[in-house]
Amino acid sequence: MEECCSTKPKDKEIKKEHFDGDGHDHSHGSEDKTTLQLFLPAIISFVLLLAGIAMDNYIKPDWFKDWVRIVWYLAAYIPVGLPVIKEAVESIGKGDIFSEFLLMSIATIGAFAIGEYPEGVAVMLFYAVGEVFQTLAVSRAKSNIKSLLDQRPDEVTVLRDGQPVTIKAETVNIGDTIQLKPGEKLGLDGELLTTSASFNTAALTGESKPDTKSKGEAVLAGMINLNTVSLVKVTTAYQDSKLSKILELVQNATAQKAPTELFIRKFAKIYTPIIVLLAILICLLPYFFVADYQFRDWLYRALVFLVISCPCALVISIPLGYFGGIGAASRNGILFKGSNFLDALANIQNVVMDKTGTMTEGVFKVQEVSFGEEFNKDEILKMVNALESKSTHPVATAIHNYVGDIDYTLPLENVEEIAGHGLKAEVNGKELLVGNFKLLDKFNITYDIKTDNIVYTLIAVAYGGKFVGYLTIADSIKPDAQATIDKLKSLNVSSTMLSGDKSSVVKFVASTLGIENAYGDLLPEDKVNKVKEIKAKKQSVAFVGDGVNDAPVVALSDVGIAMGGLGSDATIETADVVIQDDMPSKIPMAISIGKKTKKIVWQNITLAFVVKGIVLILGAGGLATMWEAVFADVGVALIAILNAVRIQKMKF
Structure with missing residues (x-):
């Protein structure tokens, strides 16, 4: 199985990292905090900022000046600014000098240096709010994924001194013996001690046929015991079971970046140093050409330029858009292993499917x-x-x-x-x-x-x-099979059925559903050859099967989709997308989610570049203030983030 999976080694490499857009960890343990705790620094900063602006422009008390005014705005700045400055220092320590954190730190500290205190606080405040929205969106998506995936029983029955005792599943030790009654679901991976037992593995492999296991064979969490009291020796800790691995896999799916996201990250690494250099030139170069050169005025223009040019709208909203797509899919029982597969499905031209357990x-x-x-x-x-x-x-x-x-x-x-x-x-x-x-x-x-x-x-x-x-x-035939084929046709996606079943049966099912091409009596290698024929026409292929018997075809396809592959080693290794409830209508739904996600991502890219381009020119010419810069940077980022989050509430 490992050999057949090796055709996609990069796709299968999952990194343990918290979701972000730039390779940094923004979380600071934020997933354990309540919404109020996350927003509290921004709330404190916002209240102090509004009070400061009111005293500056409306109330105008005599005491609100000089060092009191500085301390007031500094107090408003610290709750939101200190974490960002800390990130900038840590990034420099890791060799990533020109990060968005450095840009925000330079711009806001510079604003304080020239006395533009409200602008400095406002820039950092809105940036912090954007970060909180990002954290909340990711946490919500992860929560959706976890609740959908983790279907293991909370309690299991283990034998202690020959007596059955019910305990929490996560407290079971390796080597313990679980007693499994007929109809019960296994909570941990293990080895069968009973001479033989029959298990329903439909939730694991998509195969409806009961699987009879013999003594010494492996049984997996999620299998349902069918007909006899069975004993299972636990071989894997609760947190290391196949289900746990899938949880970790999907929750960290954004480690596998979509091509658009990878391009933006590479672009940001080149773009940011250039922006810093241009800001320095805007500040100093006019000294040689402008008669009444004022350092403070040109420094202000350079700071405005820095704030406008900060790429956070792109590096936050784009990966959040993809994560939103993954979250929307998980809410509908579709598990993507990476944002790259959202992009791949958005462009898919052919869906090749198995028959039994997929369309029937x-x-x-x-x-x-x-x-x-x-x-x-x-x-x-x-x-x-x-x-x-x-x-x-x-x-x-x-x-x-x-x-x-x-x-x-x-x-x-x-x-x-x-x-x-x-x-x-x-x-x-x-x-x-x-x-x-x-x-x-x-x-x-x-x-x-x-x-x-x-x-x-x-x-x-x-x-x-x-x-x-x-x-x-x-x-x-599954109730939603006909709607599946009709929806695929409306998306201009061709359909082909490949099966090892009798040709007459396969063609009957295909003709009933309106599937364009159908082939029966096929061995696994025959399926591979059929998929190769389609790919030879320079067309992209998504293959839908059980992810076990069809592993070579899944590995060959551009996107491998497993029907109910939860828990299967072969499915985890080969399939890129898992449809948890075996409903074929989720195939066009997954394609639609991919298309909507890609559309939203490009909306964000276009919005960011157009607005920033306009305000950059105005800022360099001295026609834009720090407030316009705040809108161009953080305002656009917030709009892009809200646009990205929108996908999680869409109906497909």
């Missing part, structure tokens, strides 16, 4: 029973139902749901499961065979029907050496 329920139902007239239909069905009760295959469930209660009084003897074929037993001294037609061929049972054109799964039955007939079993 993976839950089979009996459609038809065709037995020869010489056989008693009810009696044969009772025998078939009793024999199938020995299997955990979904076919057995379908037959049981159709026939009803199992007749345990039937004398089943010598029950045997023949791998890849079906079941065999003796009933009333006669041989009963239930399985595919290969099973009948194996026991030289003759039959006179053609199976190629039947679009359902066939279950053949033979009794006493004679062909009895067959049952047809069909997998239901």
